[in-house]
Amino acid sequence: MKDYYQVLGIPRNASQDEVKKAYRKLAHQFHPDKTGGSEDKFKEVNEAYQVLGNEQKRAQYDRFGSEGFGGGAAGSGNGGVEWDFSNFAQGFDGVDLGDIFGDVFGFRSGGYARQTPRGRDIAIDIELQFAEAVFGVVRTVLLRKTTVCKTCNGSMQEPGGKFKTCTHCNGSGQVHETRRSFLGSFTKLHACSTCQGSGQVPETPSHACRGAGVMQASEEISISIPSGVSEGEMIKLVGKGEAAAKGIPGDLYVKIHVASDKKFKRSGFDITTLLEISVTDGLLGIEKQVETLEGMIRVQIPTGTASGSILRIRGKGVPHARSGRGDLLITILIKPPRKLSKKAKELLEELKKEGV
Numbered sequence: 586m587k588d589y590y591q592v593l594g595i596p597r598n599a600s601q602d603e604v605k606k607a608y609r610k611l612a613h614q615f616h617p618d619k620t621g622g623s624e625d626k627f628k629e630v631n632e633a634y635q636v637l638g639n640e641q642k643r644a645q646y647d648r649f650g651s652e653g654f655g656g657g658a659a660g661s662g663n664g665g666v667e668w669d670f671s672n673f674a675q676g677f678d679g680v681d682l683g684d685i686f687g688d689v690f691g692f693r694s695g696g697y698a699r700q701t702p703r704g705r706d707i708a709i710d711i712e713l714q715f716a717e718a719v720f721g722v723v724r725t726v727l728l729r730k731t732t733v734c735k736t737c738n739g740s741m742q743e744p745g746g747k748f749k750t751c752t753h754c755n756g757s758g759q760v761h762e763t764r765r766s767f768l769g770s771f772t773k774l775h776a777c778s779t780c781q782g783s784g785q786v787p788e789t790p791s792h793a794c795r796g797a798g799v800m801q802a803s804e805e806i807s808i809s810i811p812s813g814v815s816e817g818e819m820i821k822l823v824g825k826g827e828a829a830a831k832g833i834p835g836d837l838y839v840k841i842h843v844a845s846d847k848k849f850k851r852s853g854f855d856i857t858t859l860l861e862i863s864v865t866d867g868l869l870g871i872e873k874q875v876e877t878l879e880g881m882i883r884v885q886i887p888t889g890t891a892s893g894s895i896l897r898i899r900g901k902g903v904p905h906a907r908s909g910r911g912d913l914l915i916t917i918l919i920k921p922p923r924k925l926s927k928k929a930k931e932l933l934e935e936l937k938k939e940g941v
Contacts, residue, residue, distance in 0.1 A: 586884045589646065597647070601640065608634040613628035630837055662798040702832030704731060707825075711839055713810065715846035715928060716878050719856070719903050721812035725805055728837075730801045736792035741798040741830065742787030749788050751780035758784040781831050798830035812904040813854070816843045846874065854903040854911030860896075861917050862886060877901055877913060884915065892919035 590597050593607040602818075608630065615620070615626040636642045711724060733739040742748070751757040754777035762773045776782030790796025806825055814820070818841045826835025850857045860875055870888035874881050884896060894917045902911025925933070 704827035704835035736793035737791035
């Protein structure tokens, strides 16, 4: 005599929710189409749930054991449990099995539902100069892709033409496909490929697209790249992908690549650069012209500036939404002279005596 509680791995006082949870887990685990699945175990789990998942059958089982279902044992050969798959897609006693069997047998709970066709997504790469990534830019690209036919505007027929009933699906917009499995034969409904699920086809197909409603063509697309984009960032343009006959277009994904710059680098929303000065400029201080992404500015180098010091110029960095813009960080690099004149050496010796 089988112990259905042991089959599902639950105690005899388990709630109906616990029974259902255990069944879901084991049905996924032992499904024959999954790696490590077992047809025998799968049937055994379903047999146990057919009884324990129904309160009336469970009460009968708790009182009489599996012998209480003996009337059907001889005829069914499944341990006394009659298998009824007439409502298989809706599951057993309220359990939705669409997530378990949908991909295998091609159906979902509730039967066939026509889905609107959708065009494929497109991904492209764009390289920006450093300044373009900081301040934003508008780029125009020419893409060869599937677009809506301009002659028929996606209607698939010549202007002024009429439609007729699709002979492939007899106007239903759907066709049947029978699949066999270890549980028997199952019928899948899917959209008719001839009429794309509409049930009608054009009497006079468009000559430009040959009745497809879409065709290969080149299209100019303007891409507005916002300020402050980073390397590897992705921009999504909804509806700019490939078209689909009697459907909605896919999306265009633009991956950003930023070319390196000889003078500037990015650190978050700040921009960094180097400024070389002489030893005397660092000691005495000086006003210098510094190049930025927006032109030259004058910067005051304080007296006694050491090599490696950083000057911060507010509001000259990368624009962003939180506080306007980052800063320009200028790292001071004091470059000692390669050669010294006799007079220079004498002056440095004097400075050395002063402890400088």
